[in-house]
Amino acid sequence: MINFGVIHALVLRYLYLFTRTPIRLIELLFWPIVQLLVWGYLTTYLQRNTDAEFSGFITFLIGAVIFWDVLFRSQQAVAIYFLEDVWTRNVLNVFVAPIRTVEYLGATFTVGIMRTALTVTILSLISYGLYHFNILSLHWALFPFVFNLLLFGWSLGMISTALIVRWGPAAETLAWATPFLIQPFACVFYPLSELPAWMQWISASLPATHVFEGMRAILKTGELPVTNLVWAFGLNAAYMAGAGWLFGHVLKVARIKGLLTKFASQ
Amino acid sequence: MAAPILVADKITKRFGDFTAVDSLSMSIQPGEILGLLGVNGAGKTTAMNMLLGLLIPTEGSIQVFGKDLTKHRVEILKQTNFCSAYTNLPSNLRVWQNLHVFAKLYGVKNWRQRMDELLELMEIPHLKDRVTGHLSAGESTRLHLCKSLLNNPRLLMMDEPTASLDPDMADKVRKAIRHVQREHGISVLYTSHNMRDVEEVCDRVVFLHKGKILTEGTPDDIKRHFAEESLENVFIRVARSGDMVPMGAAVEDAEEAEAKAHAVAETGAEAEATTRAPGRKEGDASSS
Ligand SMILES: Nc1ncnc2c1ncn2[C@@H]1O[C@H](COP(=O)(O)OP(=O)(O)O)[C@@H](O)[C@H]1O
């Protein structure tokens, strides 16, 4: 049973926090904009110096920057949501409130969608202004892929939060590093076939790889690559089940070892 | 007697080989303020955390409102609340925003009205729009109290709520707790190492030492049991000597205990500890 009032309360808290601290807005926009500028100009430069056939592919570099950010924001939403409570010594107040784990995770997923929507909107406007890259002109078939990035980011967020609960604030950097650890394998900017065989094995096990492969296929053929989508959804289901289990398990370990109460006294 | 609000049956908490709480059994009656007393490290917070479901006992079981805590945690927490000197509410949010969020978490209807009532009760209505992180210790404690009363809890757990307050503010907080308890008949579990707190607020006291119950009863019972004039003297004696008066040698044995205490008091080091005690007061007991 899920109490939506509780999810609403947890999301409301994030909104209050967000509007109370403008610096967070900057954090949410600064990195993606910097990335977009670097990749955007690289893209226009490459476009001018390559033949027409390759140029559609290059245009997608801008799309890749934006879509990668979907994954990153979604992962961050979970990890930062927990860390906010650690930083403000509010952990115990939250964990003695009548909140079920699913409600807590549901709230972080919702926050992830909101964060993503905000950054994607702004990045899309900027890339349209600077590079005439219109995200709305992209194929509708990209949407289910974007949704898969949200899901994968959520799983990664649960995993990084579980590690933070288990290993304490020392593991805080994981909150920032996790997505970048997998980025080389996720084939964001280049096709899977570019990678050596041993890397391809790892890559194939990540939903993100199938998402970005699928997106490139759409831009090339204009058709929905069903296989890629099935792989993305299938792997995501497995990751979510695994990450959800890990999160629940670590919370239980925390209740045995007194890890939550340690966060209160630090 | 009505059914107890909370029953802990032989709960033990071990961290590795260290036993923080050792086979503790206790119950809280409806409308009762029960004090959990003991020196730093006695196991008060650990015991309370188990009763709140923040820690799973290594052994033993807990029933709250007649239900098993592990099986009905969320249901029980809806009618429970918590206030501790060792937590903060998110410092960036305004006072009313924090209360709004917690009111929603506990499913409080008419949260504005409830918030205004409680701010009024704690004499801080003027702080409503202030940023939580800018409050003084006393204001912050009173905000915590507001938060912990939002859902009209049947059971309120307070972990050293007066720990960081000056005597005047501590007095106000104690009066507020008494007031709420009288008005609403809620049950309170109250940990403290401040004897004034305990003597003034608690109907009954459980004295924990090294995770075990040393003695329990009303503050008067305990003073008689140890043949001391104040709980503070009892506390200091226990803290310094680890004086394990066997539990169960309760009030009836008061005279015997008194005789023993006098005998002890006349012999060297113990006597010095006891007589020097009142001059030392909270200095060495209040760090955490
Ligand atoms: N999570 C934990 N891991 C290991 N030891 C702990 C943990 N929490 C508490 N302890 C130990 O248990 C003992 C009791 O602590 P606590 O319940 O906080 O005492 P009190 O609240 O009475 O001061 C202390 O010695 C403390 O170091």
Ligand SMILES: [Mg+2]
């Ligand atoms: Mg304590």
